[in-house]
Amino acid sequence: MTQQYKHILVPVDGSKEAELAFRKAVAVAKRNDGAELHLLHVIDTRAFQNISSFDTAMVDQVTDTAKKSLDRYIQEAHNDGLENVAYSIEYGSPKVVISQDVPKELHTDLIMIGATGLNAVERLLIGSVTEYVTRTAICDVLVVRTDLENK
Structure with missing residues (x-):
């Protein structure tokens, strides 16, 4: 029996x-008939704590940019034939939101996450979100390193 993922x-x-x-998640969702693809953007509120002139306009601007990007992703998924696709924007620590909070809420059975873009020193100093998610997620995690042609 093949593993079927319903909430990606x-x-x-x-x-x-x-x-x-x-891109790979769209392909996996299409192969898993009826699977829901949920896109998540997490705004790391800790990044704003060090800004002395913090105001909500800054958060609103970041949120608007994220919405535009997510709308584009949704349209691309629809253009590729995927109907059951949604998104959310969350605020907080990306590590916890991605690995615990949202998967619990959405009954996620697969997280597909890009490999870290950090170099070795950055990973040592601040840690990789991807690495944290692979260690602590409440469901399966697939780390994507290649394109659809595996290059």
């Missing part, structure tokens, strides 16, 4: 790695 979560952040994960 794809965190997207505008990176090349996230784009690869999105």
Whole structure:
């Protein structure tokens, strides 16, 4: 019996790695008839804590940019024949939101996430979201490193 995934979560952040994960997730969702593809963008609110002139306009601007990007992803998925696709924008620590909070809420059975774009020193100092998700997620995780032709 083949594993069937019904609720696929794809965190997207505008990176090349996230784009690869999105493309492969669309293909996986199409192969898993009736699967829901859910795109997630997490705005790391900790990034705003160090800004002395913090105001909500900054968060609103980041949110609007994320919405435009997610709308584009949704349209691409629809153009590729996928109907059951949605997105959400969450606020907080990306590591916890991606690995725990949203998968619990959506009953996610697969997270498809892009490989980290960090170099070795950055991973050592701040840690990789992808690495954290693979260690702590409550469901299966597929780390995407290649395009649809596996290159």
